[in-house]
Amino acid sequence: NAGVMxxxxxLVRRRGQEARLRCSPMKGHxxxxxxxxxxxxxxxFMVYLQKENIIDESGMPKERFSAExxxxxxxxxxxxxxxxxxxxxxxxxxxPSQGTYYEQYFGPxxxxxxx
Amino acid sequence: GENVEQHPSTLxxxxxxxxxxxxxxxxxxxxxxxxxxxxxxKRPQLIIDIRSNVGEKKDQRIAVTLNKTxxxxxxxxxxxxxxxxxxxxxxxxxxxxxxxxxxxxxxxLVKP
Numbered sequence: 366n367a368g369v370m371x372x373x374x375x376l377v378r379r380r381g382q383e384a385r386l387r388c389s390p391m392k393g394h395x396x397x398x399x400x401x402x403x404x405x406x407x408x409x410f411m412v413y414l415q416k417e418n419i420i421d422e423s424g425m426p427k428e429r430f431s432a433e434x435x436x437x438x439x440x441x442x443x444x445x446x447x448x449x450x451x452x453x454x455x456x457x458x459x460x461p462s463q464g465t466y467y468e469q470y471f472g473p474x475x476x477x478x479x480x
Numbered sequence: 481g482e483n484v485e486q487h488p489s490t491l492x493x494x495x496x497x498x499x500x501x502x503x504x505x506x507x508x509x510x511x512x513x514x515x516x517x518x519x520x521x522k523r524p525q526l527i528i529d530i531r532s533n534v535g536e537k538k539d540q541r542i543a544v545t546l547n548k549t550x551x552x553x554x555x556x557x558x559x560x561x562x563x564x565x566x567x568x569x570x571x572x573x574x575x576x577x578x579x580x581x582x583x584x585x586x587x588x589l590v591k592p
Contacts, residue, residue: 396578407569408524410579421577423481456523460578467512467573469580471523 367392369459369472370439377478378447386442386475390459397440398469399432402454414440447479482507482574486583494591499557501568501586506551509575513546513553516569518585524569528555560590 370389378384390397395415400408410424414434425432429447434440444451454476458469483506493499505513514529530537530544530553537544541560546553557564567587571580 398579400580407582407584408580410581413577413579421579424579458580467578468514468526468529469578470526471516473523 369394369457369470371457371472371475373475374473375476375478377480379480380448381446384444384447384451384477386444386455386457386477387439388442388457388459388472389439390457391470393461394459394470395462396460397434398458398460399440399442400456400458400471402456402474404453408456411442444477447477449479452477452479482510482572482581484570484572484581484583486570486586488586489584490587490589492589492591493560495560495562497560499555499560499564499588499590501555501570501588502552503554503570503572503583504550504552505572505574505581507572507574508548508551510572512573513544514571514580515542515544515555516571516582517566518569519566527568557588560588562590562592564588565590 372387397414399411402408412425412432413421429445431443454474456474457472460469486503511532516524517527518524528544530546541558543556567585569585570583
C-alpha cells in the first residue's frame, strides 16, 4: 500500500523560472493538502483540494502560486516566476474521503531551491 | 483563525526519562489534535492524535491529554530512547474545516 508520493524530491530553479510540484495521494484518499515548511520553521497550510475542486486556498500567496487536482492524475502545485523566498520544503498530505477523513498523511516533500 | 502555540522549543532529556510537550490553541471549536514527529530531512509522521470527545489517549510509550476548558493539550513520552530524538509538532483542526494549524515545533534530544 503505497503512501503519499511526491516528485521531484529536489528541484533547483533559477529566479524567474517556473516550478511544478506533483503529489499523488494514498490509494482511497481524495482529499489533498499542500503545506510549506521554511528552513528551521513549522509547517504552514497553503491549499486544500478535492478532485477538480479547490476547497480552501486561504494560505496561498495571491500571486504566482496556483494548485489543481484534476479528475485524472496527480495534484500539481505551480509556482511561477520563482524568487529566493520561495526556497522551502513543500509537503503534500492526503486524507480519506470517508471515515477518518481528518487524519492527514504526509508525502516525503519536494525541496525547492531557488538560485 | 486558529492559532497554536507550542512549548518548549527545545527539550533535552536523559535516556529513560520522560518528555512533555505542551500546546495551546485559540479556536474553541477545534475538535482534532494530532501530533507529528519529523526527523531531519524526512516527512512529518503522524504518531498519535486525539479528538475533542476524549480526554486522554495512550499508545505504548506515548500519550496525549486534552483539556478543552483550558484549550491546551500535551504529548507525554515515557522511557525515552535515542531514536525519539526529532522535532515534534502539535496541530489542530479548527472550525473552518480540514486544514491543520501547526505549532512551532519542539526539538527533542535524548542523550544516551
